[in-house]
Amino acid sequence: MGRSFGGGRSGGGGGFRGGGRSFGGFSGGRRSGGRSFGSGFGGGSRPGGFGSPRPGVFGGGFAPRPTRSFFGGGGGSGIWPFLAGMGIGRSMNNNVPPAGPAGPGPQGPAQTSGGCGRGCIVVVIVALVCALISTALTSVTSCSTSTVEITASTHEREALPADAAEKTVLYDDADGDWIHSPAVVEQGLEEFYDLTGVRPFLYILPNGTSTSATELGQVALQLYDELFDDEAHFVLVFCDDGQGSFTCGYAAGSQAKSVMDDEAIGILSDYLDRYYQDLSIDQEEIFSRAFADTAERIMTVTTSPIVYVAGAVAVVAVVGGIVFVVRKRAEARQSEQEHLEEVLNTPLETFGDAKLDDLEEKYRSPSNDD
Numbered sequence: 001m002g003r004s005f006g007g008g009r010s011g012g013g014g015g016f017r018g019g020g021r022s023f024g025g026f027s028g029g030r031r032s033g034g035r036s037f038g039s040g041f042g043g044g045s046r047p048g049g050f051g052s053p054r055p056g057v058f059g060g061g062f063a064p065r066p067t068r069s070f071f072g073g074g075g076g077s078g079i080w081p082f083l084a085g086m087g088i089g090r091s092m093n094n095n096v097p098p099a100g101p102a103g104p105g106p107q108g109p110a111q112t113s114g115g116c117g118r119g120c121i122v123v124v125i126v127a128l129v130c131a132l133i134s135t136a137l138t139s140v141t142s143c144s145t146s147t148v149e150i151t152a153s154t155h156e157r158e159a160l161p162a163d164a165a166e167k168t169v170l171y172d173d174a175d176g177d178w179i180h181s182p183a184v185v186e187q188g189l190e191e192f193y194d195l196t197g198v199r200p201f202l203y204i205l206p207n208g209t210s211t212s213a214t215e216l217g218q219v220a221l222q223l224y225d226e227l228f229d230d231e232a233h234f235v236l237v238f239c240d241d242g243q244g245s246f247t248c249g250y251a252a253g254s255q256a257k258s259v260m261d262d263e264a265i266g267i268l269s270d271y272l273d274r275y276y277q278d279l280s281i282d283q284e285e286i287f288s289r290a291f292a293d294t295a296e297r298i299m300t301v302t303t304s305p306i307v308y309v310a311g312a313v314a315v316v317a318v319v320g321g322i323v324f325v326v327r328k329r330a331e332a333r334q335s336e337q338e339h340l341e342e343v344l345n346t347p348l349e350t351f352g353d354a355k356l357d358d359l360e361e362k363y364r365s366p367s368n369d370d
Contacts, residue, residue: 001207002177002283003276004242021231022257023221025213026265028148028273029245083174083219148274151266152302157259159299160197164255165232171202171287175240178204181284188288195295198234198256201227202287205239216249224251231255236268238287246276264298271297 170189173179189200203223210216220237227235231253240246248269252260260268271290275281281289 001175001240001242003279003286004207004240004244020254021221021224021251022260023217023224023249023251024265025215025217025220025247025249026269027211027213027245027247028269029241029276148270148277150270150274150297151263153267153298153300154263154302156301157196157261157264157299159195160232160255160259162197164197165193165199165230166228168199168201168228168233170200171204173204175204175206178283181282184282184284185288188285188290188292192291192295195299196259198232198252198259199230200291201233201235202291203235203237205237207240208242209239211239211241211245211247213247213249216247217251218249220249220251224253228253234260238272246272248272259298264294267297268294 170186171179171182179185185202189202192198192200201223203220205216205219210219216237216239220235223237224233224235227233232255233253234256235251237249238246239248250260250265268290271293272286275286275289278286
């Protein structure tokens with residue numbers, strides 16, 4: 001069904017934590033104007049998110065564990081009877097390898113520079129300072145001008161070892177109408193894994209399935225139990241309410257939660273909310289950008305924009321001092337040059353002959369008059 005339109009609501013759900021896995025939920029979509037127009041907007045080979053799974057689900061090196069079948073039989077215990085009670089069929093998207101990084105773009109012509117005077121250097125420095133100030137001011141205002149302010153990352157996190165998580169499928173669109181370009185969403189999910197060492201799994205429920213963050217958190221935890229044996233996965237269950245809002249549940253393995261702590265969950269929630277409300281991007285990009293940007297933010301400590309502004313002010317002060325000194329020296333040299341030219345242009349007669357004047361004064365003294 002995809003993104004919905006309508007009045008939004010906001011709020012979040014707290015996580016449940018202990019010595020093992022953690023789980024919880026949150027919601028977003030604070031403004032009117034959500035995502036989709038309703039069913040029938042596509043859906044690939046599974047109209048409305050139901051039907052048989054696509055062939056080659058575990059292609060490309062991804063294989064199910066022999067001890068359990070992702071699509072196996074009915075009845076029994078686990079997540080599938082729970083989801084079946086909500087009218088959700090078992091399905092899994094093809095695992096298409098993420099798009100590779102773009103190659104280097106065309107290079108512009110080589111820049112050359114000739115001789116440049118001190119004044120030229122000062123102009124260049126001033127231009128660079130102006131650019132720095134502009135960047136700092138942009139950093140200051142970026143969050144306030146965005147629809148959603150992103151939580152700051154306040155402490156360092158260490159990525160999990162590369163072999164901590166099994167290499168498994170990255171998402172399942174049970175709705176059938178959210179992911180039309182697998183490579184787009186998988187690129188962001190793979191970037192999240194590369195930076196954090198946490199293997200993400202995104203499960204998209206049919207629109208309107210549930211608006212309870214607590215319930216979806218339980219779904220995420222049960223999915224984790226059913227699908228993964230390691231403790232380095234992060235499961236996100238996403239559900240659009242059909243009216244311009246969404247609710248998510250999540251579950252993090254005991255290793256993964258060292259990276260995906262409460263603050264990191266809040267950052268992911270903020271990015272999902274931001275991109276969900278951005279109707280200029282495709283639906284796949286909501287998740288791709290949210291996961292990629294979350295990974296980049298949580299793996300570094302967010303620097304306050306005030307630091308950049310203070311640095312820019314300091315550079316301006318230094319450059320201003322340099323410009324002042326250079327100008328004063330130039331004025332002094334100009335004054336000396338003008339004085340020299342004045343002396344050189346003065347007629348010699350105006351200086352007189354000091355020796356002749358002394359002799360004349362000597363012979364005119366009274367002691368030599370007879």
